[in-house]
Amino acid sequence: MSTRVDAYIWAIRLTKTRSAAGAACRGGHVRVNGVTAKPAQPVVPGDEVRVRLDGRERIVEVTKTINKRVSAPMAAECFIDRSPPPPPREILASQPRRDRGAGRPTKRERRQLDRLRDSSFLVAVLAVVVLLVGGCSDDEPSDPNRPNTPEAPAQAGSGPFFGKCGGVTLEEVTRITGFGGLTETVNNTSVCEWDTTGSRTGAVASFNWYRGSPIGREEANVKLSRDVTNKLEIDGHQGFIGYTQSGQICEVGMGFGADFFEWSIRGDAVEARPIEQICDAARELAKLSIERAS
Numbered sequence: 001m002s003t004r005v006d007a008y009i010w011a012i013r014l015t016k017t018r019s020a021a022g023a024a025c026r027g028g029h030v031r032v033n034g035v036t037a038k039p040a041q042p043v044v045p046g047d048e049v050r051v052r053l054d055g056r057e058r059i060v061e062v063t064k065t066i067n068k069r070v071s072a073p074m075a076a077e078c079f080i081d082r083s084p085p086p087p088p089r090e091i092l093a094s095q096p097r098r099d100r101g102a103g104r105p106t107k108r109e110r111r112q113l114d115r116l117r118d119s120s121f122l123v124a125v126l127a128v129v130v131l132l133v134g135g136c137s138d139d140e141p142s143d144p145n146r147p148n149t150p151e152a153p154a155q156a157g158s159g160p161f162f163g164k165c166g167g168v169t170l171e172e173v174t175r176i177t178g179f180g181g182l183t184e185t186v187n188n189t190s191v192c193e194w195d196t197t198g199s200r201t202g203a204v205a206s207f208n209w210y211r212g213s214p215i216g217r218e219e220a221n222v223k224l225s226r227d228v229t230n231k232l233e234i235d236g237h238q239g240f241i242g243y244t245q246s247g248q249i250c251e252v253g254m255g256f257g258a259d260f261f262e263w264s265i266r267g268d269a270v271e272a273r274p275i276e277q278i279c280d281a282a283r284e285l286a287k288l289s290i291e292r293a294s
Helices: 005-011 018-026 072-076 089-094 107-136 170-177 215-225 275-291
Strands: 030-032 048-053 056-062 079-081 183-187 191-195 204-210 228-234 237-244 249-256 259-266
Touching (some): 005 018, 005 030, 056 215, 170 191, 215 237, 228 249, 228 275, 249 275, 259 275
Antiparallel strands (some): 056 079, 191 204, 204 259, 249 259
């Protein structure tokens, strides 16, 4: 017996409300068997469900499907918790934070934050310069033309525009991945998915575009959930690649200021292939998206 994934993650108490569960799905923060899930995506016993909340990824294996919220002891009987331990303090400290419930900053708030950061940083730089000049001056005047202006921080949405499905067609995804029978199952402004079965039980490829979301947080989650994670550079742009051979999954994320995109390729477990082939496909698709960005 199956149930909706948004109802399931709420029923087992991964989210506080049903609406929060649906919002997590629509925001691309819920995956079923490695693929981004819509709220109505069905789950059955044996499925792996990943939910990214508050900078941490929860990973559970479905053992029993329920759609009504129950007590914590009863909920624990409906899944096996395979979540990794919380990230180290240094990773958490490096992640940008915002007061709970405040939502994303408005354009006006971002401008105010940028001005505050610029002015605070400039004051600090000037103070250091004054101390250095006062302590090390040889009575020669300093260069008045030397710039002392800090670089402005990246703003959400300041990265390039990647177009429909990262600028890649169904035919190209089929050719590069080698997955026969792919069909487009999801297509919106930030997510595209291609599936060989229509039910996410076979091979799947997906493109996700995150605007105003730090790539460091996603990279930290991938480090905790994949067997291997390495830095990656494509055409001068920095990112990461993470993969798990047993799960036939490879993910490539590339950062652009306060934005980033991610290609995720999952092979068919029935016809397993070397993880190097899957990762080569993810890298090639990421390179195409970068080349075709505007």
